[in-house]
Amino acid sequence: MKVVGAALALALLPPLLGPASAVEPISLGLAIAGAAASALTGIISYPRLYCYFRECCLQSHDQRAAAALQGSLDQRLFGQHLVSKVVVKAVKGFLNNSNSKKPLALSLHGWTGTGKNFVSRIIAESIYKRGLQSKYVHQFVATLHFPHADSINIYKDQLQSWIRGNVSICPRSLFIFDEMDKMHAGLIDSIKPFLDYYEFLDGVSYRQAIFIFLSNAGAEKITEVALDFWRSGRRREDILLTDMQNALSVSVFNNKNSGFWHSTLIDKNLIDYFVPFLPLEYKHVKMCIRVEIQSRGYDVDEDILTRIADEMTYFPREERIYSDKGCKTVDAKLDYYYDF
Numbered sequence: 001m002k003v004v005g006a007a008l009a010l011a012l013l014p015p016l017l018g019p020a021s022a023v024e025p026i027s028l029g030l031a032i033a034g035a036a037a038s039a040l041t042g043i044i045s046y047p048r049l050y051c052y053f054r055e056c057c058l059q060s061h062d063q064r065a066a067a068a069l070q071g072s073l074d075q076r077l078f079g080q081h082l083v084s085k086v087v088v089k090a091v092k093g094f095l096n097n098s099n100s101k102k103p104l105a106l107s108l109h110g111w112t113g114t115g116k117n118f119v120s121r122i123i124a125e126s127i128y129k130r131g132l133q134s135k136y137v138h139q140f141v142a143t144l145h146f147p148h149a150d151s152i153n154i155y156k157d158q159l160q161s162w163i164r165g166n167v168s169i170c171p172r173s174l175f176i177f178d179e180m181d182k183m184h185a186g187l188i189d190s191i192k193p194f195l196d197y198y199e200f201l202d203g204v205s206y207r208q209a210i211f212i213f214l215s216n217a218g219a220e221k222i223t224e225v226a227l228d229f230w231r232s233g234r235r236r237e238d239i240l241l242t243d244m245q246n247a248l249s250v251s252v253f254n255n256k257n258s259g260f261w262h263s264t265l266i267d268k269n270l271i272d273y274f275v276p277f278l279p280l281e282y283k284h285v286k287m288c289i290r291v292e293i294q295s296r297g298y299d300v301d302e303d304i305l306t307r308i309a310d311e312m313t314y315f316p317r318e319e320r321i322y323s324d325k326g327c328k329t330v331d332a333k334l335d336y337y338y339d340f
């Protein structure tokens with residue numbers, strides 16, 4: 001989606017797709033005689049095979065999607081045992097539930113660089129082959145798509161129309177809202193009806209859709225819990241979701257800069273999971289650097305790896321336990337040290 005300056009026309013959001021068309025046969029590009037051609041065209045028109053070549057909504061790959069999600073998080077996400085456990089259970093359970101009572105709503109919280117965008121991308125990739133580029137995955141960035149506080153009512157109408165139109169086309173639509181802490185406090189409440197326990201709204205069911213919210217709000221509370229564990233000599237892996245879930249939701253609800261400030265989404269318990277992203281330690285930063293080097297096809301130089309990790313800044317100032325930017329600047333630092 002592209003927004004042109006302060007334009008407040010419907011150009012803010014792309015035109016809704018037309019009604020879902022019937023499955024079309026894939027052109028074979030070959031001259032196949034008579035009955036053979038008809039038979040082959042008929043086979044390729046069969047929805048399951050068609051969806052092998054072309055992206056489809058609801059491809060009936062829910063078991064495979066859950067397995068792909070688990071595998072990707074295990075291999076590519078570091079230092080976030082709570083995230084891996086909660087996200088996999090939540091998404092897997094939702095995808096395999098043929099009679100869900102409401103859409104799935106996940107709210108991801110933590111400092112910049114801890115993996116919130118990364119995890120939302122992995123979720124998208126596990127459900128749709130094209131991931132964030134899928135026509136069934138929709139991203140909104142507060143400062144890009146909703147920049148003007150005085151246009152809040154226009155944004156509400158456009159956002160509701162966009163969600164309604166896309167879920168009408170694909171019930172398993174995925175919506176990702178980034179920079180929730182910069183979003184107008186009232187805007188997110190405009191989607192409250194879509195997250196509620198309604199079977200239908202104006203003839204449309206939203207019960208198979210997924211909503212993911214990303215925010216830095218609550219990061220202080222998450223760090224507070226993590227530091228308490230560290231200072232008391234307890235392992236970070238022993239932190240349980242119950243150690244911070246309630247405190248996190250209350251913190252976000254009462255934070256005027258959270259996007260969820262006094263939000264009905266929290267008040268009405270429409271957010272299924274508040275997912276805490278712990279601040280990353282030195283060892284996790286090194287893991288990120290190693291994987292990034294390997295992903296570029298280079299041998300890992302341990303001296304360079306350590307030098308990059310040492311250049312990161314850490315907090316609190318005295319203990320220097322957590323990276324203040326997580327793994328966010330790893331990519332840029334590698335460009336400096338490696339002749340890619």
